[in-house]
Amino acid sequence: MAKKSMIEREKKRQRLVEQYAAKRAALKEIANNEDLPMEERFKARLKLAKLPRNSSATRLHNRCQLTGRPHAYYRKLKVSRIMLRELGSTGQIPGMVKSSW
Numbered sequence: 001m002a003k004k005s006m007i008e009r010e011k012k013r014q015r016l017v018e019q020y021a022a023k024r025a026a027l028k029e030i031a032n033n034e035d036l037p038m039e040e041r042f043k044a045r046l047k048l049a050k051l052p053r054n055s056s057a058t059r060l061h062n063r064c065q066l067t068g069r070p071h072a073y074y075r076k077l078k079v080s081r082i083m084l085r086e087l088g089s090t091g092q093i094p095g096m097v098k099s100s101w
Contacts, residue, residue: 001067001068002063002064002067002068002069002070003068006068006070007063007068010060010061010063010068012054013054013059013060014060016052016054016055017054017055017056017057017059017060019055020051020052020055021057023051024048024051024055024056027044027045027047027048027051028044028048030044031044031045031048062075062078064078064079064080064083065078065079066079066080066083067079067080067082067083069082069083077093
């Protein structure tokens with residue numbers, strides 16, 4: 001189980017990303033528009049830099065929804081490999097059966 005503080009920090013980042021998504025997209029559009037004057041584009045870059053760092057989507061890290069484990073994360077199921085094995089063994093994932101040979 002991951003530390004509660006790490007799980008909460010990741011949730012806080014997710015909220016910030018959702019809160020600033022529209023503003024970041026608008027500023028990036030202005031900053032990358034070649035038709036606008038250089039001064040206007042530069043001002044947009046400065047405003048973008050003043051936004052909170054954690055509001056960037058690249059700072060998010062996928063974590064297991066059951067344990068909070070950050071490594072070996074399966075995107076489709078949103079769980080780690082350890083929980084995938086446990087849930088599969090108990091028959092809680094449809095279509096997954098324990099292999100034996």
